[in-house]
Amino acid sequence: MSVRHALLALLSEGPKYGLQLRQEFEARTGEVWPLNVGQVYTTLRRLERDGLVESDDDGTEEGPQRGFHITPEGEAELATWLRTPPDMTSPPRDELVIKVLVALALPGVDVRDVVQVHRRYVVELMQQWTRLKEDAPEHDVGFLLVVDAELFRLDSVIRWLDAADGRLARLAADAKDAPEPAPAPSLSPRLRRRVGMRR
Amino acid sequence: MSALELRGVSKVYGDGPTEVHALRNVDLSVEAGMLVAVMGPSGSGKSTLLTIAGSLEVPTSGEVLVDGVPVANMSRNDRARLRRRSIGYVFQDFNLLAGLTSVENVALPLELDGVTAKKARVAGMHALEELGIGDRASHFPDELSGGERQRVAIARAVVGDRHLLLADEPSGALDSVNAEAVIRLVRAACQRGVAGVIVTHDAQLASWADRVVFLRDGRIVDQTMPPPGPESLLSPGATS
Ligand SMILES: Nc1ncnc2c1ncn2[C@@H]1O[C@H](COP(=O)(O)OP(=O)(O)OP(=O)(O)O)[C@@H](O)[C@H]1O
Numbered sequence: 075m076s077v078r079h080a081l082l083a084l085l086s087e088g089p090k091y092g093l094q095l096r097q098e099f100e101a102r103t104g105e106v107w108p109l110n111v112g113q114v115y116t117t118l119r120r121l122e123r124d125g126l127v128e129s130d131d132d133g134t135e136e137g138p139q140r141g142f143h144i145t146p147e148g149e150a151e152l153a154t155w156l157r158t159p160p161d162m163t164s165p166p167r168d169e170l171v172i173k174v175l176v177a178l179a180l181p182g183v184d185v186r187d188v189v190q191v192h193r194r195y196v197v198e199l200m201q202q203w204t205r206l207k208e209d210a211p212e213h214d215v216g217f218l219l220v221v222d223a224e225l226f227r228l229d230s231v232i233r234w235l236d237a238a239d240g241r242l243a244r245l246a247a248d249a250k251d252a253p254e255p256a257p258a259p260s261l262s263p264r265l266r267r268r269v270g271m272r273r
Numbered sequence: 274m275s276a277l278e279l280r281g282v283s284k285v286y287g288d289g290p291t292e293v294h295a296l297r298n299v300d301l302s303v304e305a306g307m308l309v310a311v312m313g314p315s316g317s318g319k320s321t322l323l324t325i326a327g328s329l330e331v332p333t334s335g336e337v338l339v340d341g342v343p344v345a346n347m348s349r350n351d352r353a354r355l356r357r358r359s360i361g362y363v364f365q366d367f368n369l370l371a372g373l374t375s376v377e378n379v380a381l382p383l384e385l386d387g388v389t390a391k392k393a394r395v396a397g398m399h400a401l402e403e404l405g406i407g408d409r410a411s412h413f414p415d416e417l418s419g420g421e422r423q424r425v426a427i428a429r430a431v432v433g434d435r436h437l438l439l440a441d442e443p444s445g446a447l448d449s450v451n452a453e454a455v456i457r458l459v460r461a462a463c464q465r466g467v468a469g470v471i472v473t474h475d476a477q478l479a480s481w482a483d484r485v486v487f488l489r490d491g492r493i494v495d496q497t498m499p500p501p502g503p504e505s506l507l508s509p510g511a512t513s
């Protein structure tokens with residue numbers, strides 16, 4: 075999350091003080107992203123330097139009492155940022171994928187058991203998030219959206235684990251039928267790098 | 274005493290070379306007020322577990338107890354009454370009666386139970402409204418979308434004074450907003466003391482349950498631990 079753009083968004087509603095910005099940021103993100111005062115002031119100074127916000131007074135006063143407003147350049151920057159898709163082309167180094175791949179390569183490890191351990195852990199995490207969602211007031215949309223995002227992210231992990239499990243089950247069934255041992259799974263160097271595996 | 278208990282339940286379909294072990298020695302108990310979710314791949318025995326829990330089918334071995342009473346010891350009549358009065362069942366393919374409107378489908382179990390037609394209708398309407406399909410009350414099942422049909426089936430299962438709510442893929446035909454409305458209704462029933470079991474592929478739906486049980490090849494292979502308080506998610510550094 076870009077603190078810079080979050081502050082611009084808050085200022086686009088009207089002029090605000092530094093302290094107020096911090097409180098509102100935390101309230102809007104359902105207090106899931108704590109922010110320290112230092113971060114707020116550093117970011118505001120950079121925004122000011124870049125001409126995206128201006129301080130309401132002559133700059134003699136520092137600290138929580140200093141007010142800021144957004145400039146037209148700031149508004150334009152915010153509008154562009156909102157519509158610019160974040161970079162999702164290169165997947166993050168996914169530790170879970172790596173663990174399952176390693177389990178696949180190790181003799182004597184039941185990969186499906188490894189998958190189940192992770193599946194249970196992720197479902198337990200989802201239970202906790204869902205509890206939060208259940209108890210949250212309906213009007214707290216910001217918080218509910220944050221929780222939904224987390225639930226969908228974890229859900230996609232479960233789906234991947236389920237798909238992996240399905241493939242492994244089919245592989246095991248085929249191996250039982252076929253007299254030949256199934257060839258050892260291998261990954262091209264390019265793919266290895268893509269999932270972040272080191273040799 | 275558990276509202277529902279399965280003890281060493283096994284189910285074998287067919288015999289000889291076509292024999293299928295759908296369930297193998299399953300133990301499961303669900304307290305009143307608890308919601309349990311059953312997850313597992315297709316063919317792992319989820320629906321079989323549910324039909325046996327709902328006494329729609331008999332286990333090959335093992336026993337099922339509802340409110341501490343073994344179902345196998347009940348008379349045919351008692352078992353029929355148990356199914357009608359105490360168990361709300363949502364079938365994977367909904368099982369609505371084609372000749373009845375939505376609200377009539379929902380009200381039917383209440384009427385069969387001796388509630389006046391008028392009262393049953395009011396309760397039925399209320400459940401439909403809660404699921405956002407009050408305006409479809411006088412439609413027949415073949416005039417409803419898949420998701421609407423599913424919600425009618427849910428409404429029918431939660432109306433009245435049930436002890437046990439059994440739902441097979443209750444969100445299969447629903448988008449996430451409607452799936453959430455459905456599961457909130459199920460949770461509300463559990464908060465009134467109903468014991469619930471839902472079968473689902475959907476981890477988001479399952480995560481509403483107090484406990485999630487994982488089936489594989491007819492066996493319970495794992496289950497979630499009671500979750501710690503959600504506060505742990507909000508401690509600084511828990512999310513990055
Ligand atoms: N009436 C039946 N006769 C024979 N075999 C059956 C019968 N009902 C179910 N089975 C078999 O028992 C196994 C378990 O079926 P079940 O319907 O419980 O699976 P499930 O976990 O609900 O799957 P899905 O997620 O696809 O609904 C399957 O292999 C199925 O083919």
Ligand SMILES: [Mg+2]
Binds near residue numbers: 319320365441
């Ligand atoms: Mg099924």
